[in-house]
Amino acid sequence: MQxxxxxxLFALQQMDGSFELWIHANxxxxxxxxxxxxxxxDEANNAFYIQKAGGWDAYSADLKPLTNGSYDRLEILSTHGEVKIGTYRDKKTGLLGILGKDWxxxxxxxxxxxKPFDQVFPQLGLVQSTPAPFxxxxxxxxxxxxxxxxxxFQTALLTKRPAVTYQPLTAQPFAAFQTLLQTDPLRLVDFGKAYGWESGRSSETNFFANLALYLELPAGAxxxxxLAALIxxxxxxPTVLSAGFANTDFYALMYSIATGGGSQSLTQQQLADWASKRGLVYERGGHHFVDVYAEYQQLFFRELLRVQAGRGVYKAKTLTLATLDEFQRSMLSSLIVVNGRPMEQLPVPLPADELNRHLNVLIxxxxxxxxxxxxxxVKQL
Structure with missing residues (x-):
């Protein structure tokens, strides 16, 4: 409730991980x-940004659609002077377009x-009448x-090539690698099966499709x-078939993966305590809503990596420029230094072609x- x-605003999470939104008044x-x-x-713009299976769209305060583009991302950019512009990211090209005040x-x-002008050039300042706020x-x-x-106005961004260097790559994992491995191991580890996350289908479907692979069930299970196989x-x-898959069932699944045995001898509290010590329980406060099955997916692969690492059986994914996702690109980009500055600190990013050239060098x-x-x-997991 918010x-x-x-x-x-009431947000009700269903057993399949999806939400229902309810608006109440009087x-x-x-x-x-x-x-x-x-x-x-987005309280400032009296709107919601809502993601369904197809992508993101804007909705009014009465939950009426304002856009129908099923975008990869929606964002309202604002200067310090509160000049605003709406942007969307196209799913096919990954490029940005602009939405008007009528969406x-x-x-x-x-x-x-x-980007807002005053965030790119903070030293120049910006007043409300400035005609070029972005x-x-x-x-x-x-x-x-x-x-x-x-x-x-437009001109060439690079009048000469910038001085670009790279952070050295050694056997010691760099910070972005360690962070991505902690939060989403599947992006960096080859687990030996065709695990994945298919866009356009629910997170629940993706999670159980990966579990089916892990359990070596017939294709399409x-x-x-x-659930029947796990029972x-x-x-x-067996009650999971009628009650639905809950956090305690997820903890029991992780206990089985980690120990190779069942958790029937544990009380619910003992199982929850084990899961908490294992880092499988997230404490949340405030109005924080999550895609629970996407979270299950990440924790599942983190636990699977721990188990395979314990057996000495794990393999890093081989990356290629053509297949880099946005998280892998961001991880590698953290190694790029442009004119003495880390790339993520640049006020304006490198052009995509220039960035790809450097990523190709790093791969x-x-x-x-x-x-x-x-x-x-893995010793830090």
Missing amino acids: PWGERI GQTLARLEHIQSYRL KVVSAPVYESI VFLKKDRFGYLSESGAEL AKQEV ERGVLA QPYNKQAQAMLQAA
Whole structure:
């Protein structure tokens, strides 16, 4: 429950990990929306950003759709002077486009980056009347945008190639590698099976599809077949079929993976205590909502990595430029130093082609050191 002006927002999480949103006021239900994977409330713009299976869209305070683009991402950028512009990220190209104040598309997705002017040039300041409140990067061109999305000026971003160096890669894992391994091991570890996360289907479906692979069930086995197999193997109690898969069932599954045995001899409290010590229980406060099955997925692979590492059987993924996802790209980009500054601190990012050139240089030494880094990093899990 979350107060919102004169309204109250209720978020109800279903057994499949999805959400229902309810808007109440004066004791009445004003609106209701189902099958939500994730959402953000933007009180300043009186809107929701809601992710369904197809992607993200904006919704009004009454849960009416304001966009229908099923975007990869939606964001309202704001200067310190509260000048705003709406942006969307196209799923096919990964490029940014602009939305007007009425949420209609103002520009096609052609921009690699859009940032508030005062965040790119903080030393220059910005007043409300400034006609160029945003900075864009388009291929190798740099320029200014008005708050309506009009291009006011552009020029070449790089008049000469920047001085680029790389942090050395050794057997000691670097910070971004360690962080990504801790939060999402599947992006860095080859677990020997075709595990994955398929976009366009629910997180629950993805999680149980990976469990089916782990249990070596027939191809196409879904949630009910997975639960039946876990019951038959003594991992879960039969009541899970009627009660639904809950946190305690997840802890029992992880206990089985970690110890090779069942948790029936443990009380619920003992099992919860074991899971907490193992780092499988997240404490949350405030209005924090999560995709629970996406979280299960990450914790499952972290536990699986611990077990395989204990047996000395684990392998780092070989990365290629063509298949890098945004998390792998961000990890490798942390090794790039441009004119003496870490790349993530640049006010305007490198053009995509220039960045790809440097990532391509890094991939070969990364792949050579990945197994040694993984061996050192698993000791910290």
